[in-house]
Amino acid sequence: MGRVIVVASGKGGVGKTTIAANLAVALSLYKRDVAVLDADIVMANLEIILGIKSPPVALIDVLKGEVDIKKAIYRGPAGVKVIPAGITLDGFNEENMAFLRACMRDLVEELDILVVDAPAGRDAAMVMDENQEVLIITTPHVSSISDALKMKMLAESMGASVIGVIVNMVEGKKREVSIPDIEKAMGASVISIIPKDEKVEEALAKEVPFVLKYPNSKASRAVINLAAMLIGEEPMYKESFFEKILRIFKR
Numbered sequence: 070m071g072r073v074i075v076v077a078s079g080k081g082g083v084g085k086t087t088i089a090a091n092l093a094v095a096l097s098l099y100k101r102d103v104a105v106l107d108a109d110i111v112m113a114n115l116e117i118i119l120g121i122k123s124p125p126v127a128l129i130d131v132l133k134g135e136v137d138i139k140k141a142i143y144r145g146p147a148g149v150k151v152i153p154a155g156i157t158l159d160g161f162n163e164e165n166m167a168f169l170r171a172c173m174r175d176l177v178e179e180l181d182i183l184v185v186d187a188p189a190g191r192d193a194a195m196v197m198d199e200n201q202e203v204l205i206i207t208t209p210h211v212s213s214i215s216d217a218l219k220m221k222m223l224a225e226s227m228g229a230s231v232i233g234v235i236v237n238m239v240e241g242k243k244r245e246v247s248i249p250d251i252e253k254a255m256g257a258s259v260i261s262i263i264p265k266d267e268k269v270e271e272a273l274a275k276e277v278p279f280v281l282k283y284p285n286s287k288a289s290r291a292v293i294n295l296a297a298m299l300i301g302e303e304p305m306y307k308e309s310f311f312e313k314i315l316r317i318f319k320r
């Protein structure tokens with residue numbers, strides 16, 4: 070029985086899909102059997118980051134009861150398994166939500182880790198369940214943090230455990246909320262700080278995950294170290310100057 074790690078946020082556009090995809094690849098680099106599920110059936114885009122072109126079968130076909138979820142698993146970079154969402158305007162309903170949760174429980178039986186890219190906002194509750202670990206993504210800005218707090222409460226009300234906050238797109242600017250203040254506001258630890266990094270967009274344009282395309286970039290180092298931490302492995306990268314400053318600043 071593997072772990073389910075849900076990547077969620079309150080506000081949209083904070084980097085859930087980017088982090089879910091690259092974290093799943095990074096976990097695969099540590100030789101774990103990992104699948105990443107795009108549960109955002111309204112705004113699917115995980116497959117683009119992972120370079121999977123026009124998948125003939127996706128999660129929406131599974132939810133319609135047309136195919137078994139195993140038929141919607143594709144082989145992505147570094148051997149990560151990818152379950153694309155497919156696009157529908159209908160979103161989730163009570164019935165397919167229960168079915169999706171059952172599919173996820175089946176899937177994880179045969180994996181080490183299932184990473185789930187949750188839809189933004191309230192729809193995330195649709196994929197949350199007991200025995201799941203949730204990573205809450207926020208940027209260091211007030212509006213994103215207050216929505217992240219709501220998402221943390223929502224996850225907890227669904228019985229999932231929030232294992233930490235990831236602060237993404239950090240630039241170290243004055244107007245950003247500090248890490249200790251984010252922890253105070255969220256009532257949870259910040260377990261990863263991911264810098265804003267132009268290599269993220271460059272890799273996206275090439276449809277290759279940045280942890281593979283630019284493994285030494287700042288964003289990659291942070292995501293690869295996060296992967297290591299989640300599975301209790303030695304971090305691959307030593308702390309950079311930027312990371313050190315942030316850590317000292319954190320105290």
Ligand SMILES: Nc1ncnc2c1ncn2[C@@H]1O[C@H](COP(=O)(O)OP(=O)(O)OP(=O)(O)O)[C@@H](O)[C@H]1O
Binds near residue numbers: 082109112237263266
């Ligand atoms: N650390 C980063 N540095 C630079 N750009 C980033 C970083 N993280 C994410 N981005 C960019 O920000 C944009 C939004 O990211 P992404 O699509 O992953 O967010 P999301 O939370 O999944 O959005 P949605 O709520 O729409 O699903 C993308 O263009 C992505 O490439």
Ligand SMILES: [Mg+2]
Binds near residue numbers: 085086109186
């Ligand atoms: Mg997304």
